[in-house]
Amino acid sequence: xxxxxxxxxxxxxxxxxxxxxxxxxxxxxxxxxxxxxxxxxxxxxxxxxxxxxxxxxxxxxxxxxxxxxxxxxxxxxxxxxxxxxxxxxxxxxxxxxxxxxxxxxxxxxxxxxxxxxxxxxxxxxxxxxxxxxxxxxxxxxxxxxxxxxxxxx
Amino acid sequence: xxxxxxxxxxxxxxxxxxxxxxxxxxxxxxxxxxxxxxxxxxxxxxxxxxxxxxxxxxxxxxxxxxxxxxxxxxxxxxxxxxxxxxxxxxxxxxxxxxxxxxxxxxxxxxxxxxxxxxxxxxxxxxxxxxxxxxxxxxxxxxxxxxxxxxxxxxxxxxxxxxxxxxxxxxxxxxxxxxxxxxxxxxxxxxxxxxxxxxxxxxxxxxxxxxxxxxxxxxxxxxxxxxxxxxxxxxxxxxxxxxxxxxxxxxxxxxxxxxxxxxxxxxxxxxxxxxxxxxxxxxxxxxxxxxxxxxxxxxxxxxxxxxxxxxxxxxxxxxxxxxxxxxxxxxxxxxxxxxxxxxxxxxxxxxxxxxxxxxxxxxxxxxxxxxxxxxxxxxxxxxxxxxxxxxxxxxxxxxxxxxxxxxxxxxxxxxxxxxxxxxxxxxxxxxxxxxxxxxxxxxxxxxxxxxxxxxxxxxxxxxxxxxxxxxxxxxxxxxxxxxxxxxxxxxxxxxxxxxxxxxxxxxxxxxxxxxxxxxxxxxxxxxxxxxxxxxxxxxxxxxxxxxxxxxxxxxxxxxxxxxxxxxxxxxxxxx
Ligand code: SF4
Ligand code: SF4
Ligand code: FES
Ligand code: FES
Numbered sequence: 263x264x265x266x267x268x269x270x271x272x273x274x275x276x277x278x279x280x281x282x283x284x285x286x287x288x289x290x291x292x293x294x295x296x297x298x299x300x301x302x303x304x305x306x307x308x309x310x311x312x313x314x315x316x317x318x319x320x321x322x323x324x325x326x327x328x329x330x331x332x333x334x335x336x337x338x339x340x341x342x343x344x345x346x347x348x349x350x351x352x353x354x355x356x357x358x359x360x361x362x363x364x365x366x367x368x369x370x371x372x373x374x375x376x377x378x379x380x381x382x383x384x385x386x387x388x389x390x391x392x393x394x395x396x397x398x399x400x401x402x403x404x405x406x407x408x409x410x411x412x413x414x415x
Numbered sequence: 416x417x418x419x420x421x422x423x424x425x426x427x428x429x430x431x432x433x434x435x436x437x438x439x440x441x442x443x444x445x446x447x448x449x450x451x452x453x454x455x456x457x458x459x460x461x462x463x464x465x466x467x468x469x470x471x472x473x474x475x476x477x478x479x480x481x482x483x484x485x486x487x488x489x490x491x492x493x494x495x496x497x498x499x500x501x502x503x504x505x506x507x508x509x510x511x512x513x514x515x516x517x518x519x520x521x522x523x524x525x526x527x528x529x530x531x532x533x534x535x536x537x538x539x540x541x542x543x544x545x546x547x548x549x550x551x552x553x554x555x556x557x558x559x560x561x562x563x564x565x566x567x568x569x570x571x572x573x574x575x576x577x578x579x580x581x582x583x584x585x586x587x588x589x590x591x592x593x594x595x596x597x598x599x600x601x602x603x604x605x606x607x608x609x610x611x612x613x614x615x616x617x618x619x620x621x622x623x624x625x626x627x628x629x630x631x632x633x634x635x636x637x638x639x640x641x642x643x644x645x646x647x648x649x650x651x652x653x654x655x656x657x658x659x660x661x662x663x664x665x666x667x668x669x670x671x672x673x674x675x676x677x678x679x680x681x682x683x684x685x686x687x688x689x690x691x692x693x694x695x696x697x698x699x700x701x702x703x704x705x706x707x708x709x710x711x712x713x714x715x716x717x718x719x720x721x722x723x724x725x726x727x728x729x730x731x732x733x734x735x736x737x738x739x740x741x742x743x744x745x746x747x748x749x750x751x752x753x754x755x756x757x758x759x760x761x762x763x764x765x766x767x768x769x770x771x772x773x774x775x776x777x778x779x780x781x782x783x784x785x786x787x788x789x790x791x792x793x794x795x796x797x798x799x800x801x802x803x804x805x806x807x808x809x810x811x812x813x814x815x816x817x818x819x820x821x822x823x824x825x826x827x828x829x830x831x832x833x834x835x836x837x838x839x840x841x842x843x844x845x846x847x848x849x850x851x852x853x854x855x856x857x858x859x860x861x862x863x864x865x866x867x868x869x870x871x872x873x874x875x876x877x878x879x880x881x882x883x884x885x886x887x888x889x890x891x892x893x894x895x896x897x898x899x900x901x902x903x904x905x906x907x908x909x910x911x912x913x914x915x916x917x918x919x920x921x922x923x924x925x926x927x928x929x930x931x932x933x934x935x936x937x938x939x940x941x942x943x944x945x946x947x948x949x950x951x952x953x954x955x956x957x958x959x960x961x962x963x964x965x966x967x968x969x970x971x972x973x974x975x976x977x978x979x980x981x982x983x984x985x986x987x988x989x
Contacts, residue, residue: 298596302988311573311604312595312988317582327596 266292267300277309286319295326323378328366331373333411336390337363340379343387347401351387352376354404371412420486435477436464439490446490447499447528450565451478452614455574461565463528465498466490474498500532506563507534509541517561517618524616524928525563546591551599553775554607554623559591562619568592568611575915577890578721580605592619595988604724604987606717608889608913609771609922622771622795622923629792629802632763633676640763641751642672643681643743647769647833647918648796650939654925654932655800656810661935663943666815671808673816679751683766685822686743687829689961690714691838691952693978694736695845696969698908702879707732709884709899709906712838714738716776717913719982721889726896727984735979737789739832740766740773741782743822744789745977750965754821765792767799769833769921772913781980795923821957827944828952834937835887835917836863836870839910843874843883845953850877858950864941866934868915869895873905882906887920889913 270288274281282304289300296319305312319325337352356362359372366373382388385397389407396407416431422444429438434457439446450461457479465474469487474495489495506525514520528534546559566583569592573579580603584591594603612620632638649665658664669680694712701707713719713734722733737745744766748759766773770793776782777790794802803810817823828844831837840860847855855876862872863883868891872883882905886892892911899906914920919936944950952958966973 301595305989311579311582313579313582313603316595316597317584320585321583 267303271303271307274307276307279308279310281308282310282315282318283322286315286325290325294330295328297327297329326375328364328373329370331366332371333391334373334375335359335408336375336377336380338378338380338382338386338388338390339376340383340386342379342383346386348387350401351389351399351404354401355389355408358405358408372408418484420482420484420488422488423490429482433482435466435475435480435482435486435488438482439466439477439488444490446477447531448478449524449528449563449616450567452567452570455570458566458570461502463499463502465495467492467495496532499528500534503528503532504534504538505541507537508539509543510563511543511560518621519618519926522926523618541588549593549600550623551601552605552607552623553601553778554609554771555600555605555612556621556623557593557600558619558621559593560619561617562592563617564590564592565616566592567614567616568620571610571614572605575888575890576606576608576610576913577893578604578606578608581611598988602988604989606720606724606889606913607772607775607922608717610914612771612922613924613926616928622798623774624798625792626798629765629794632765632791637761638763639678639757639761640676640765641679641681641747642677642765642767643683643686643740643747643790644668644672645740645766645768645770645833645918646682646684646687646830646940647921647924647936648767648799650833650936651769651796651919651924651932652800653810654927655796656803658810659935660930660932661939663939664810664815666817667810667813669818670813670816671803671810674808674813675802675806677765679819681743681747681822682818682825683739683743683768684825684829684832685818685955685957686739686746687714687832687841688826688952688955688958689742689746689978690736690739690832691828691841691845692958693742693969693974694734695842695849695953697734697736698842699846699849700970702881702907709909710734712908712910713980714832714838715772715912715914715918716770716779717772718889718892718911720772720775720985721892721913723982723985724987724989729896730982730984733982735981737782737978737980738773738776739829740768740793741776741789741980742978744777744782745784746822746961748787748789749977750961751821759787763792764788764790765794766790767794767796769796769918769924770914771795771922773923779980781982796921797923797925800925821961824949824955824957826949826952826955827940827947828950829955830940830943833918833940834864835912835915836860836865836885836910837917837940838912839863839872839883839885839908841952842908842910843876844951847876848951848953850879854951858944866916871906881908883908883910885910887912887917888915 274285301315302312305315361374363374363376389396417428419426420429427442446464449463450458459476459479464477466477467489468475549557569581572581580594584593632640650663653662653664654660672680698710711733713736744764752759774793777793782789828841831841868888870885884906916933920933
């Protein structure tokens with residue numbers, strides 16, 4: 263893993279602050295998230311304090327700071343879904359998984375993310391598990407959906 | 416180049432390079448600001464300073480807009496006031512509203528805005544954020560719930576101090592200010608200088624305090640309480656009581672401390688004289704052997720932490736002398752206690768400092784010996800003033816008293832540690848005596864008294880042609896270090912103080928968002944140096960008797976044991 267982080271970083275010129283976002287993107291694509299080591303190393307490489315690298319990275323929705331779970335659940339919080347009660351959906355998912363949005367369960371099985379419009383407004387409210395869409399969901403469906411994935415591990 | 420503009424129906428003069436805000440301020444017209452910091456580039460983020468300019472549709476932030484000829488400006492039109500008021504109300508909408516219990520109650524810029532703009536009801540209800548305080552640092556307490564995201568701390572830390580420990584994290588209504596990974600400040604690159612505290616408009620950043628510990632000690636008859644006061648305190652404390660900035664109230668301060676219940680009251684300037692004498696000796700021996708030069712000063716704990724985390728390879732070049740606070744603390748435990756027939760265990764040793772980094776310093780592992788800490792508790796100037804008020808002591812009615820023996824006398828050299836360059840002037844005086852056996856007659860060194868962030872002075876003392884460099888404001892140290900790393904050899908001694916102006920500008924000093932009294936404090940120190948008779952650290956009579964009866968001589972075995980320290984490389988999130 264270490265070698266690979268090195269490898270990605272070495273693709274970019276040392277000291278070049280413009281590389282920050284592409285560099286973070288590459289790391290996220292490779293590892294699925296940005297861990298502390300990656301942020302510290304990126305900072306050293308492009309000569310930007312880690313507080314700034316972290317601050318800038320957290321400004322963008324696209325970056326994650328904890329590893330994704332085996333099942334990554336996205337709940338849409340876009341406008342259409344919001345009008346169809348996506349907040350209660352999110353809360354229910356949080357309750358069933360005993361996780362807050364942005365977290366990954368201790369056993370690494372589930373992670374949860376609230377995202378903006380996923381382009382399926384016609385079937386709001388929607389959620390997505392590892393790329394698979396669940397459309398027009400109701401609160402009562404959630405436990406069942408999640409239990410299905412639980413049972414597959 | 417001057418030209419006219421019209422403000423609120425009157426014509427005033429403005430200068431070509433001014434921002435609108437500067438032009439208004441120069442003419443005595445007040446516009447509230449929040450994100451703006453004088454002398455830094457405007458960020459224009461908070462829009463508290465908006466004004467109406469004829470011919471412009473939107474309101475214009477005065478802090479970031481250049482002034483233009485014949486501008487017609489309204490600074491307090493109903494539209495402007497409404498915008499500022501709404502702005503303030505939005506800031507208040509998710510604010511914790513616990514002003515009565517807040518550190519900055521009565522000295523909070525948000526409170527003042529709400530008051531000035533006549534906010535009398537809550538129109539907006541935001542969700543209160545539930546951020547936890549960060550107590551991890553020994554010096555600094557962060558309370559993000561009170562943060563109004565003005566960004567001033569971030570800018571001071573980055574643009575002036577060049578540390579960049581803080582940054583905005585996240586965005587939208589989840590934005591916070593914090594160190595990397597939003598972890599504890601203790602893991603960050605923060606050097607505890609406290610300059611962020613000085614610019615925080617609310618109570619989101621403050622010094623770490625332990626009022627209960629002190630009360631317990633003061634009220635426990637079995638415990639003897641000792642307090643020492645930094646050379647800076649006597650020329651600062653008056654401000655906290657509405658007296659003239661720079662007024663020296665040394666004797667009154669000692670008397671007030673006794674009224675608070677302290678059993679013994681000492682002057683850290685004595686510790687400074689001791690430190691200067693030891694450090695001059697250390698420096699002279701490095702000179703003689705031509706080793707480990709240049710030597711850096713060691714009395715600023717923020718600089719020490721900076722060196723430990725940024726330049727571990729230079730640590731050998733840092734003087735091994737403890738700071739005056741820690742030297743005097745060590746003497747109190749190891750010299751004063753036995754002399755007074757006490758055990759060091761029974762002493763609670765307090766210091767009052769213009770500094771919050773001193774809190775961190777007192778807790779360094781190297782400052783505890785066999786379970787006895789040199790100094791148990793450090794108070795800032797602000798905390799001490801509050802303690803005096805809490806106890807109902809009327810400073811103006813107190814008769815001055817002297818500090819206690821056996822450390823009663825001090826030189827003005829020791830006193831000069833309060834100002835940037837003062838340590839170096841004091842060192843040169845003692846060094847001159849060490850090298851030539853005679854006192855120098857060239858006492859006042861103008862080059863070292865300027866307000867610049869970097870100063871240099873070259874002089875021949877005996878055989879030696881010496882270069883002295885002085886840095887104040889830690890952001891100014893890196894250029895000097897890189898010059899030295901690139902081979903500059905004309906500098907032999909380097910004084911580094913992390914705060915601009917030295918300790919008179921320390922992070923524990925009074926917070927007046929609108930005034931800057933640093934110059935007045937420094938002036939008062941220099942006046943003492945002109946006025947008083949003992950201007951040499953090594954001539955301090957109390958110090959000489961401590962050497963005769965206890966330490967023997969500078970650099971002796973006992974000195975090395977109690978007054979010197981070590982440093983360690985430090986891993987932080989840089
Ligand atoms: S105390 Fe100094 S170094 Fe630490 S965050 Fe504040 S300004 Fe930065
Ligand atoms: S310059 Fe003085 S007040 Fe500032 S951190 Fe250093 S010792 Fe403390
Ligand atoms: S708002 Fe949820 S898919 Fe568009
Ligand atoms: S003070 Fe002008 S925009 Fe903040």
